[in-house]
Amino acid sequence: MNGADMLCDVLLVNGVDVCFANPGTSEMHFVAALDRKPEMRCVLGLSEGVVTGMADGYARMTDKPAATLLHLGPGLANGLANLHNARRARTPILNVVGDHASYHLQYDAPLTSDIESLARPMSHWVGRAAGPQDIRRCTEEGFAAAISRRGVSTMILPADAAWGEVSAEALSPASVPAPPALDDAALKAAVAALERGKRTVIILGGRALRDRPLATAGRIAAATGASLFSVQSDRGARGAGRAFVRPIPYNIDLAVETLKPFEVAICIGPQRPVTFFAYPGKPSTTLPPDCEVLQLAEHEHDLAASLEALADGLGVAPNAPFSSNVFRQGDIPVPDGALTSDAISLAIARYLPENAIVIDEALTSIGQYPALSPGLPPHDHLPITGGSIGIGIPLAAGAAIGAPDRKVVAMQADGSGMYTVQGLWTQARENLDVVTIIYANNAYRILQGEMTNVGVKSYGVNARKMLDLDQPQLDWCSLAKGLGVESGRATNTAEFVKLYTAALSRKGPFVIEAAVI
Structure with missing residues (x-):
């Protein structure tokens, strides 16, 4: 056997049985080895941004890493934007990046680059295989790091390490470090803060937003009067029967005003919330300056166990009641009339099926969905995490592969959708059960809003050329057809409802181009 065979075997024995790939010449021995392993599902993406975005979506739903296969430094570089989102989501991924044979690097061939330096900013762990032995x-270390550090590992595979011979040996799963123990002093400080009766906010993120820890947080809030807020995270459990957690607003002024009353903040998963950007004369953090910030646990901790320890310290029983969201989907009116963002959000919410996965890269077109989601059937919400646009279409594909028995509804802004539109081809090839709703407003509307945020009240031809997507307008139905996905275009709400409900009733990918006004 060769090194590439060993790599496949180590991945499989550790439960990594999906590889999202866009390979090149230096990875052909690994491709051949994958071909000898029918247990490994190989999924092709037509750009590396699609590959890394799919790996992110898959891991968010399965809580285990997929492998990616990327071609040298330029291939990794093409995938870095969505690896940035994965790093911010604390998603476990194991990148395999091919490199030239080790003896060839000295000649500085055209594709030679400093892969380690490219990988490091978006990775929690970077390693290079020194040879086939x-x-x-190297693979076991990368896998263990992805799990224990809750993040991206990047393993560099020189071509001669892949083709070199290696002795077969019995393999067993890698040893993964246990989560770090909760700091007793931090736990006591959090318990004391909640018992003092000060106005307290518990800020949740990451795996603290899953169903079980969310219920524990709800019990703590009900017992102490604390408020629950969340930051953008990998995956959040939403819907009826679950505890209500308010997202911290994206808008800086709203965020500062929302968090203004609190005297104490307990962070579980994320650190203190910060603004996405700096603005003249405005703060970089959204908590009040005199708010006491207590970091109970970070992403590497077992966040469910951390919340349970906090509940135990407060004397809150595991079966204590909490205020759960009430089912209100039936109260949502069937929208009609002009096709606005609000109308689309009402339609999505009115017909959202139970156990759906909602992908959120709608950005400024989100409408009323955040306010409606607590009253919908239980579902999972997967948002953009790092602010690097172009995650939605591949994230939906990866989530559908990770949870093939669940309907995926992807809310996708048109400008960001064009970054990784090739992901629709993978959805067609793999016959993934994804409904993609394109908010076709023909503009980078979020950037128009940011111009206002920095004080620009009006702008001229040059700015419009950089912020508008017309002349020519994008034709999403033609794009979808060319990539093998059925589609339909809605110009009013009645047409949208008809297309959306039809897409929900069938299996496979479908694109709705919503000409939103």
Whole structure:
């Protein structure tokens, strides 16, 4: 066997049985090895941004890493934007990045680059296989780091390490470090803060927003009067029967005003919330300056166990009641008339099926969905996490592969959708059960809003050329057809409802181009 065979075997014995790939010449031995392993599902993406975005969506739904296969430094560089989102989501991914044979690097061939330096900003762990005999160690370290650090690992695979011979050996799963123990002093400080009766906010993120820890947080809030807020995270459990957690607003002024009353903040998962951007004369953090910030647990901790420890410290029983969201989907009126963002959000919410996965890259077109989601059937919400646009279409594909028995509804802004539109081709090839709703407003509307945020009240031809997507307008139905996905275009709400309900009733990918006004 060769090093590439060893790599496949180590991945499989550790439960990594999906590889999202866009390979090149230096990875052909790995491709051949994958071909000898029918247990491994290989999924092709037509750009590396699609590959890394799919790996993110898959891991968010399965809580285990997929492998990616990327071609040298330029291939990794093409995938970095969505690896940035994955890093911010604390998603476990194991990138395999091919490189030239080790003896060839000295000649500085055209595709030679500093892969380590490219990988490091978006990775929690970076390693290079020194040769075929080093592949097992390197792969196991990368896998263990992805799980224990809750993040992206990047393993560099030189071509001669892949083709070099290696002795077969018995393999067993890698040893993964246990989550760090909760700091007793931090736990006591959080318990004391909640018992003092000060106005307290508990800020949740990451795996603290899953169903079980969310219920524990709800019980703590009900017992202490604390408020629950969340930051953008990998995956959040939403819907009726679950505890209500308010997202911290994106808009800086709203965020500052919303958090203004609190004297104490307990952070579980994320650190203190910060603004996406700096603005003249405005703060970089959204909590009040005199608010006491207590970091109870970070992403590497077992966040469910951390919340349970906090509940135990407060004497809150595991079966204590909490105020759960009330089912209100039936109260949502069937919208009609002009096709606005609000009308689309009403339609999405009115017909959202139970256990759906909602992908959120609608950005400024989100409408009333955040306010409606607590009253909908239980579902999972997967948003853009790092602010690097172009995640929605591949994220939906990866989520559908990770949870094939669940309907995926992707709310997708048109400008950001064009970054990784190739992901629709993968949805067609893999016959993934995804309904993609394109908010076709023919503009980078979020950037128009940011111009206002920095004080620009009006702008001229040059700015419009950089912020508008017309002349020519994008034709999403033609794009979808060319990539193998059925589609339909809605110009009013009645047409949208008809297309949306039909897409929900069938299996496979479908694109709705919503000509939103």
